[in-house]
Amino acid sequence: METLSNLADGFVIALTLQNLFLALLGCFLGTVIGALPGLGPSNGVAILIPLAFTLGLPATPALILLTSVYYGAMYGGRISSILLNIPGDEPAMMTTLDGYPMAQQGRAGEALALSGVASFVGAFFATWGLVFLAPQLVKVALLFGPAEYFALFSLAFATLGGIASRNQAKAAMAAALGLGIAMIGVDGQTGVPRFAFGNVHFYDGIDFLVAIVGLFAVSEVFVFLEHRGEARGAGQEDKMKLGRVTPSLATLAGTGWTMARSTVLGFLSGVLPGAGASLGSFISYSVEKRLVDREGTFGTGDPRGVAAPEAGNNAAAGGALVPMLALGVPGSGTTAVLLAMLLALNITPGPLLFQSNPDVVWGLVAALFIGNLMLLLLNIPMVSLFVRVLLVPPKYLMPIVAMISFVGIYGISGSTFDLLVMIVFGVIGWVLRKLEVPLVPIILGVLLGNEMESNLRRALTISDGDWSILVGSPLAIILWALAITGFVLPMLFGRFFRMRMRHERAGEEGADPD
């Protein structure tokens, strides 16, 4: 099979000493980032992109490093959920429901080990899903013309706004802000400057890395400043007994079907553009609760309640890579950040990537398999080491995060102006988070804005200014129909859905936007 031989080639690329080392480093850093409350996959990857970029790593190794961080963060998020009842990131929110009660019963080690295995199962099979689904999607994507691409981008914004936010107007506003920011700078097709106000710094446009790091990482510092002194963070875990750090065979056998079902559900919700890992873990948990919770033990430390959301969110993390790689449309906040990295490395994801740079794609997929295995090995025996990471208090952690953000952005351009723009984005990010305006559509807008506009203009050039070309093919009509459904349907069901989610676990304000 062609796919498998491609994958074998990928392993040849990934199995060099340098790439193995980068995968290991990424997995380790990722787990630490995921475990630390206040740092999650999106902002963790965001502050590392400029660094990977300035270190001059070639595309494949850089991608291997950062996707390992991404997978690692998904693993790491569970640690503080289980031990402290504080999700390390939003997808790990559901893990607190049964993980923390297990820890209180002195079964913390078991919960950590079990969730480690569940994460592995979810991510492992989702990576296989990626291997087989992505090339199929590429075949469809090859039929896309500019009009279809424009519809596809609209679809991404619509579903992202529909599912990821409680208020569609705020999601639309965020998308418009992002797109508006992308318009700044010299227009690629006619060469006229737009929204530059005669300032030379604006002629190149606003670097999306500056925007991402500002919105995700710098704003986090302000959130912590705002909540200083409130009960949040480390302090109580030294009382916590880890207990045995291997899951018993009986527990594993008892959670097998749960993991299998959650993996499928998680993967599917990851593939949907805009849904992401939070939805994956939520759906998995709710479905399992309905299916197998006959004695009402969910919420009181049921191992199945730990396995379901962890398998679900890691499977979603893998699933979210499918639309990102095959179509260039990210499925979640963190994959939007990964997309930013690809663009920074001058790689445009999408169907052409599979043809022109198969080494990047398959090297990455192989690295995901390897990283996954490393994460399992890192996470089971070394979990007590990661637990110690939780002891770093925010008063030392957040200055480090802020300073590393500055180092990364300064490293790219050496320009004070970019640093100031980053701070402005940090403030905007903080205010918008207070008002519950989602940040991910902004990032998506900044990333996709120019591509979206040039597809629209190309389509209208083909049709010589006739707008009907946008709905001129069955494929485009399907995409528009999906976009409208994705935007309208959550208005009817989404409110109910989000309320349930909040109800099950009072939402952490300013949690990681994935």
Add this chain to the structure above:
Amino acid sequence: MSDRVLGGCGLLLAFFYIWQATQIRVSFISDPLGPKSFPIIIGAMLGLASLYMILRPDPEPVWPRFARLFEIAVAVAVLAAYAMLLPELGFVISTALAAAFLSWRLGAGPIAAPVAGIGISLGIYAVFHLILGLSLARGPLGL
């Protein structure tokens, strides 16, 4: 109320944005759509979303008390000053100052904070400059 204020700002921004878009000078060769139309569409979308927020605002978020807001403003000012002083003072000194300030404001004591600042600064310098070879801002001391 906060949503209405945000909506109002968004609406003003939308008007300004559309007005600026109409000011874009189009060169004599252009594609049928030109560089103006898409920004105008975006501006309209921003305006509509803002209008909706003015009409149907969400419940009020919990704003921190004034003292906290002021503190965040000071932190912003310190970070901006850091950005401007970076090329003057060099990486190690300015980072130590900024990091010490942040960790002090996040709750570290009067001795712990400067120690943390110096530690963070030297730590980042060691990892990113000495080990990874990233070029950081160079100051008068060559650091």
